[in-house]
Amino acid sequence: MQILISGASIAGPVLAYWLSRRGFDVTVVERAPALRKTGGHAVDLFRPAMEISERMGVLPRIEDYATGTTSLTVHRPWATRPAHIDYLKLIAAVSDRHVEIMRDDLSEIYYDAGRDAAEYVFGDQITTISDDGNVTFEHGAPRRFDLIIGADGVHSGVRRIVFGDDVPERFLDGYLSVVSVPKSLARDGDMIGYFEPDRIAMIYTADHLDDARAVFLCRPRRPLDYDHRDVARQKDQLRSVFRGMDTVVDRWLEEVERTPTFYFDAITQLEMTSWSSGRVTLVGDAGYCPGPAVGGSTSLAVYGAYVLAGEIAKTGGDHVAAYANYERTMMPAVLGSRSLARVNAKTLVPGSRWGVRALVGVSRAVSILPLQLKQALARLNRKGIRLYDNMPLPTYAESPETIAAQGTLRSD
Numbered sequence: 560m561q562i563l564i565s566g567a568s569i570a571g572p573v574l575a576y577w578l579s580r581r582g583f584d585v586t587v588v589e590r591a592p593a594l595r596k597t598g599g600h601a602v603d604l605f606r607p608a609m610e611i612s613e614r615m616g617v618l619p620r621i622e623d624y625a626t627g628t629t630s631l632t633v634h635r636p637w638a639t640r641p642a643h644i645d646y647l648k649l650i651a652a653v654s655d656r657h658v659e660i661m662r663d664d665l666s667e668i669y670y671d672a673g674r675d676a677a678e679y680v681f682g683d684q685i686t687t688i689s690d691d692g693n694v695t696f697e698h699g700a701p702r703r704f705d706l707i708i709g710a711d712g713v714h715s716g717v718r719r720i721v722f723g724d725d726v727p728e729r730f731l732d733g734y735l736s737v738v739s740v741p742k743s744l745a746r747d748g749d750m751i752g753y754f755e756p757d758r759i760a761m762i763y764t765a766d767h768l769d770d771a772r773a774v775f776l777c778r779p780r781r782p783l784d785y786d787h788r789d790v791a792r793q794k795d796q797l798r799s800v801f802r803g804m805d806t807v808v809d810r811w812l813e814e815v816e817r818t819p820t821f822y823f824d825a826i827t828q829l830e831m832t833s834w835s836s837g838r839v840t841l842v843g844d845a846g847y848c849p850g851p852a853v854g855g856s857t858s859l860a861v862y863g864a865y866v867l868a869g870e871i872a873k874t875g876g877d878h879v880a881a882y883a884n885y886e887r888t889m890m891p892a893v894l895g896s897r898s899l900a901r902v903n904a905k906t907l908v909p910g911s912r913w914g915v916r917a918l919v920g921v922s923r924a925v926s927i928l929p930l931q932l933k934q935a936l937a938r939l940n941r942k943g944i945r946l947y948d949n950m951p952l953p954t955y956a957e958s959p960e961t962i963a964a965q966g967t968l969r970s971d
């Protein structure tokens with residue numbers, strides 16, 4: 560059975576790994592000319608994504624590449640001294656199994672895990688998909704596939720082809736930008752932040768990085784006239800929102816023009832109630848992005864890819880049954896991460912001085928509570944901050960032999 564996946568970032572390579580391992584012929588087409596080592600922010604892997612990575616045998620490598628951030632120093636314009644927050648203890652309240660890693664490192668690790676078993680085609684993209692599985696590409700020759708899966712992110716091309724431009728989505732009133740800047744501007748292990756109502760700027764680096772990443776989060780009073788393809792305009796908008804925040808932040812902004820890597824996106828959440836049609840389904844941000852930086856999109860993408868591959872294998876490639884099971888299994892996590900992201904978008908970038916005080920105060924308080932108390936409090940809130948740790952991880956048969964045995968059992 561031939562399966563085509565569009566997108567090779569996080570969801571795509573994880574899905575390719577699990578499908579090939581279960582005996583399917585997998586092709587991955589990625590629009591970028593090579594695996595995108597183009598910066599981006601650190602992303603979080605919570606318990607289920609850690610366990611999936613462990614089952615893939617890549618957890619030690621992921622842990623080697625962890626960012627190693629241990630503290631957060633917060634400057635506020637009205638405070639004479641910065642606040643110091645124990646970052647590790649803060650994260651321990653959210654998850655008891657977690658790692659923070661750069662998106663590009665994680666993508667490469669997942670890609671390396673499955674690259675030999677799948678065909679990867681870079682620098683191309685799908686242009687049309689017919690009901691019987693015939694696919695045309697921008698550059699390559701047309702081919703037929705039994706299943707076609709969009710893992711091509713929040714601006715998914717597969718989603719546009721199959722569902723059109725008008726899918727339900729909700730703008731969470733914010734924007735995220737990540738800029739690669741010289742490493743000398745940051746301190747190893749300590750994330751430095753400047754917090755004000757409606758805008759937050761932070762910088763951090765990691766031992767193994769040659770650069771540092773400046774992260775900008777804002778919730779302007781009026782939406783920006785934003786186009787996700789117009790990088791020059793995004794850079795101007797970023798500078799105009801953040802200029803004058805602090806001389807240190809102005810220094811980071813000087814790098815925007817010459818940075819080799821620049822990420823900017825509106826914090827938008829998809830609200831599709833179903834993301835499959837015929838032979839096609841979506842995985843990760845393409846189908847259910849809760850919003851960049853606010854809803855645990857990376858863990859959800861890893862989880863989704865694992866569940867989708869498992870359901871396809873379990874049903875022997877019967878896409879009607881597999882996609883229905885996949886959507887049913889994912890729905891609680893998708894809905895939970897949507898509501899968590901809506902809350903996070905407001906609390907992470909407060910709209911008032913009071914809100915900034917509360918955010919910093921609560922973060923400090925949580926970071927100094929004893930671990931057991933922190934975890935006991937968090938456990939009371941299984942649908943909130945502990946959502947990701949509590950997503951149930953199904954177990955699927957792992958090898959083609961086991962699947963064949965399962966098939967025999969089913970037909971008996």
Ligand SMILES: Cc1cc2nc3c(=O)[nH]c(=O)nc-3n(C[C@H](O)[C@H](O)[C@H](O)COP(=O)(O)OP(=O)(O)OC[C@H]3O[C@@H](n4cnc5c(N)ncnc54)[C@H](O)[C@@H]3O)c2cc1C
Binds near residue numbers: 571588842845851
């Ligand atoms: C370069 C980059 C930087 C990022 N930086 C951040 C960040 O700083 N903060 C944050 O919260 N999230 C960031 N993200 C998004 C984050 O990776 C995802 O939210 C999450 O990891 C889920 O991953 P995904 O695989 O579903 O989607 P994504 O990581 O968005 O990956 C989608 C992949 O599909 C490819 N693609 C897009 N369109 C097509 C097409 N038409 N045909 C073929 N391939 C296509 C893209 O090049 C990309 O490799 C970034 C994504 C990318 C690609």
